[in-house]
Structure formats: C-alpha cells, structure tokens
Amino acid sequence: MQYLPDEDAYLCSEGRKLVVSGIRHAKSRTGFVSEKTCYTCKSCKDCPRKANCIHGNHSKQPLDERMKHFEVAKVFQQERQKDLARITSEHGIELRVNRNIQAEGAFADVKADRNYRRFLTKGHVNVEAETILLAMAHNIFKLHCKIQAQRLGVHLIQITVAA
Ligand code: SF4
Structure with a gap:
C-alpha cells in the first residue's frame, strides 16, 4: 500500500x-x-x-x-x-564489525583456545564466581596483549576494505 x-x-x-x-x-x-x-x-x-x-x-x-x-x-x-539509519551508518558498521570480532572472539578464545568447555563447579553461586574469574582472566589477558601491541586506549579495530 x-x-x-x-x-x-x-x-x-x-x-x-x-x-x-x-x-x-x-x-x-x-x-x-x-x-x-x-x-x-x-x-x-x-x-x-x-x-x-x-x-x-x-x-x-x-x-x-x-x-x-x-x-x-x-x-x-x-x-x-x-535504528536502521544508525546501524547502516559508517560508525554503525564499525561498531557491528567490532561487536562480531570482540564478543564472538572472546568466546572463541575461552572455549577453543583455552579448551574451556564446561564449568568446573556446580551451583548458581559457584558457577557465577567461576564466570567472573574467567572474565577477569580474559580481560587481563586482553590488556596484556594490548600493552604488548601498544594499542592502549584504542577500543575499536579499524575496518579494512578489500581492494
Ligand atoms: S479490499 Fe479492495 S478496495 Fe479494499 S483495501 Fe483491499 S484492495 Fe482496496
């Protein structure tokens, strides 16, 4: 119509x-x-x-x-x-690409690279504590990598367009 x-x-x-x-x-x-x-x-x-x-x-x-x-x-x-205008803008695309790289990449790092497939503890409180420790370990590792690569203060990975 x-x-x-x-x-x-x-x-x-x-x-x-x-x-x-x-x-x-x-x-x-x-x-x-x-x-x-x-x-x-x-x-x-x-x-x-x-x-x-x-x-x-x-x-x-x-x-x-x-x-x-x-x-x-x-x-x-x-x-x-x-929303459509926001997510299809240049900045929106940059954020979406980074979301893919950073959020999905974190799961890949933890699950595949560190072979962390199951929680080691049982019970809501213990699993929550384990998750927090895991997140802290992952963040410290990310910080270490950033310091080594001299990327401190850079939050978004630049998008490169294939020629
Ligand atoms: S029923 Fe016919 S006249 Fe009514 S809105 Fe649909 S197409 Fe239009």
Missing part, C-alpha cells in the same frame, strides 16, 4: 483510500503503553481483490460486509527507521 503523508492515509492497489479510523492503546506485561493508528477503507464494496486482501478468516461477519482494516504503530516504525 502506498502511504500518503499529506493526508495520513494509504492508497490500496485498487486506488481506494484507507483513512484513520481511530487510535488504539495497548499495555504490555511490562507496563509499556504502545499506540497504534487504525486505518480503515470505506469503499471495499465490490472489490475483486477482497478475498485476497482482507484476512481474518475467523470473523463472523460475511466477507461482503467487511472493510479492509489494519493498524500501524507509528512510533515503533519511526524508531525502526532511526
């Missing part, structure tokens, strides 16, 4: 308009209140695409009497656009 920003409406493939018919608020289990804008087509009557376009087969209302209706979470969509 094509969005018409000036009218805050959508245009369907039949060239008919879906206009705002209401605002719905929903509260999640965590207490977050989301807002959804409801759009309804006022002229779906006699539309040849109706069977494919209008879903919700459990409706008691006959298809002939039903109109196309859908909801859009505008804030969610805006945030998603912003």
Whole structure:
C-alpha cells in the first residue's frame, strides 16, 4: 500500500483510500503503553481483490460486509527507521564489525583456545564466581596483549576494505 503523508492515509492497489479510523492503546506485561493508528477503507464494496486482501478468516461477519482494516504503530516504525539509519551508518558498521570480532572472539578464545568447555563447579553461586574469574582472566589477558601491541586506549579495530 502506498502511504500518503499529506493526508495520513494509504492508497490500496485498487486506488481506494484507507483513512484513520481511530487510535488504539495497548499495555504490555511490562507496563509499556504502545499506540497504534487504525486505518480503515470505506469503499471495499465490490472489490475483486477482497478475498485476497482482507484476512481474518475467523470473523463472523460475511466477507461482503467487511472493510479492509489494519493498524500501524507509528512510533515503533519511526524508531525502526532511526535504528536502521544508525546501524547502516559508517560508525554503525564499525561498531557491528567490532561487536562480531570482540564478543564472538572472546568466546572463541575461552572455549577453543583455552579448551574451556564446561564449568568446573556446580551451583548458581559457584558457577557465577567461576564466570567472573574467567572474565577477569580474559580481560587481563586482553590488556596484556594490548600493552604488548601498544594499542592502549584504542577500543575499536579499524575496518579494512578489500581492494
Ligand atoms: S479490499 Fe479494499 S483495501 Fe483491499 S484492495 Fe479492495 S478496495 Fe482496496
């Protein structure tokens, strides 16, 4: 569907308009209140695409009497656009590549290089203590490597583009 920003409406493939018919608020289990804008087509009557376009087969209302209706979470969509712009920006790509190298690399170092496949202790408290010791050992090792390579203060690995 094509969005018409000036009218805050959508245009369907039949060239008919879906206009705002209401605002719905929903509260999640965590207490977050989301807002959804409801759009309804006022002229779906006699539309040849109706069977494919209008879903919700459990409706008691006959298809002939039903109109196309859908909801859009505008804030969610805006945030998603912003997120997409962030993660596809130059800095976003640099952070994502570093996340792959640094976070996944840490698992590889600990599990493969140090052959640490299982916890040595049992019980929540002991396993937590073991994890903290493991993380401390890994961080000290990383610090040592950085000092040796004179990379102190450099947090991100530069991306090199293949020629
Ligand atoms: S059913 Fe309504 S919204 Fe869907 S294509 Fe037909 S006129 Fe457009």
